[in-house]
Amino acid sequence: MDESTPGALAPSTPQYTPLEFTGDGWAYFRIWVVNVALSVLTLGIYSAWAKVRMNRYFYGHTQLAGASFEYLAEPMAILKGRIIAVLALVLYSAVTQSPTLWALIPPVLFMLALPWLVNRSLAFRLSNTRYRNVRFSFTGSYGPGFKVHVLWLLAAGLTLGVLLPLALQRQQRFVVEHTRYGLSEFSSELAGGAFYAPALQSLGIFLGAGALSALLPAVAPLALALGGLMAYAHFSAQSLNRVLGASQLGDHRFEGRLETLPWAWVLISNAVLVALSLGLAIPWARIRAARYRLSHVGLWIEGDLETFLAAEVAQSSALGEELGEAFDLDIGL
Amino acid sequence: MTARVRGQLYGVSGSRSVTAWLDREGDTLRWCDEAGQALAVAPLDACEVSEGPGGAAAFVTLPHGQRFETREGAALLALGAGAGGFRRAWVSRLEGHGGAVVLAVLVTALLLYAGVRFAVPAMAAEVAEAVPPSVAQGMDRAVLRGFDEGVLAPSRLALADRERVEALLAPLIPGVPSHVRPALAFRDGGEAVGANAFALPGGHIVVTDAIVELLTDAELQAVLAHELSHGAARHSLRRGLQFSGLAVLWSWVTGDLGALLTILPVTLLEMSYARDFEFEADAQAVERLVGIGRDPEALAQALGRLSPAGTEKASSGYLSTHPPTAERLSALAAAVERVRGWEENL
DSSP states (O other): OOTTOOOSSSOOOOEEEEOEEOOOHHHHHHHHHHHHHHHHHTTTTTHHHHHHHHHHHHHHTEEETTEEEEEOOOHHHHHHHHHHHHHHHHHHHHHHHSSSGGGGHHHHHHHHHHHHHHHHHHHHHHHTEEETTEEEEEOOOHHHHHIIIIIHHHHHHHTTTTTHHHHHHHHHHHHHHTEEETTEEEEEOOOTTTTHHHHHHHHHHHHHHHHHHHHOGGGHHHHHHHHHHHHHHHHHHHHHHHHHHTEEETTEEEEEOOOHHHHHHHHHHHHHHHHHTTTTTHHHHHHHHHHHHHHTEEEEESSOSOOOBOOOOOOOOSHHHHHHHHTTOOOOO | OOOOEEEEEEOSSBSOEEEEEEEEETTEEEEEOTTSOEEEEEEGGGOEEEOOGGGOOEEEEOTTSOEEEESOHHHHHHHHOSTTSOOOOHHHHHHHOHHHHHHHHHHHHHHHHHIIIIIHHHHHHHHHHHSOHHHHHHHHHHHHHHHHHTTOEEOOOOHHHHHHHHHHHGGGOTTSOTTOOOEEEEEEOHHHHOSOEEEOTTSEEEEEHHHHHHSOHHHHHHHHHHHHHHHHTTHHHHHHHHHHHHHHHHHHHHOSOOHHHHHHHHHHHHHHHHHHHHHHHHHHHHHHHHHTTOOTHHHHHHHHHHSOTTOSOGGGTTTOSSOOHHHHHHHHHHHHHHHHHHHHHO
């Protein structure tokens, strides 16, 4: 505790409180391997229960100011979503393989469904997250979602990526501004140009690696792989910092303190560990990544977190999230 | 007498909490504050517990929606144990059992191995076999279009040279399954592609100008026999299917994981499949060559000429779609021996 903790009458000074992650590699390994084995033995059916269990492990080991998060999703809801998602994926690939114009229908449908998918996915995840007996929720609707997830992305494509950082900024702002904790809304002041500096720096890192591999062809694959990972680590760390730094819940400000090099080290060493261990090190890789990411994210708590009010939360289906995963969408922060 | 369990007790309507100690009297659970003042009381069988896997926070939901959160999950389960009380999930028992964990590792490894070694290749072969020729040829056109916009340029070979190569291919075609339509596609690969030949899914064989100029007729025919074997067995179609199969298997076993962690092992495994296909195509090429009365040694000579000794990187083993030339040469020699053995026995 800070020694200058103010008295009752003095204006309170906010306290920076990072998330705390207490997960441990061995404990998670046991859970992971037992649940993976059960999933494989049941030809994937158990994977819905496995997902809930592993998420409960991560949520229940994540604390903010002494209270833990709780993952509430029902395995049956996930299983139903998963079955439909797999059928949709099979149908999608079968029809897109056809040499006729029919092949164009699924991508167009997918594009139209994308905003719905993202919204439902976020709604499912957030409404199944509880903290201090108050649930989160997501209130984004189709129209604004279509604007940020389809129109802005098309604009980014048409300008050969020049508008991509702006499109990403619009998406992140949309997500934050439609997230609620109980009755309280999140707000975002993320500026339009917030992602340009990290994007250009990452591009620079990647081009540097490209130049190095052109000069020294012997190390080209290594330089490109490391350069790509570094560029990714830089952008993901810095953009997360910016999103969080611009986000607020009530009077409480968020702050991200991720740094490029340590985060890149976690990602690179994880990739090597997983490859060398033929996948056995996946639990440790996940724990290390979660520990770094979570412990470098925090909240400037103004007073305390005792005054949030709960809201009635409608139960949402898992279909959006499972479809999003089947089609490999990377949704959320 | 079991120990009291410490945690936070939350009200129904919001995030307000008090530190509470949970105790049990018969079939009743009782929460008290630090001073021993009662905060809440509920019958044990009306409370729902959500145990925290692996030491994660555990939660008790009270009948009216109040919630108790504790880090002392093991003590909570011990306190609520008994008829009508809290029960530990069976999966949690498995996770806590050393033998079950070891068994889970073995079962997963065994099933994964079986999947990678047998199921994925067998299913890919099955599906590849079912792809209609028109679809496979459509893929050829798409691939060629892609190449033509990128690394490949129109061939500069004279018509006579092309006809010479066509004539080398023609005697090899009988015996190729009818749904594969072999056809040559001449292209100039420039520096980037060099002297090379490759088979596409529908039966097209791309031949670069450089390889036609580099190899003798006998060697070129041996290379065509090799590529034709790839096409006849639909190797490139199967490679694509195997890659998807592996990606599905891997992401299914590992759960959602960053794209990089998925692509790396899947790519390594796919390369090992590709190397198997090279050996298979070499062996079949030998049979085809012997079948039309040609000397199969020409394939070894062609390989030697396409990658002269010492030009390969020593480490290329696991990171290549093609086995090291020396390994291919010795496998080839064995295949030649074998086929000659059959010939003599006939």
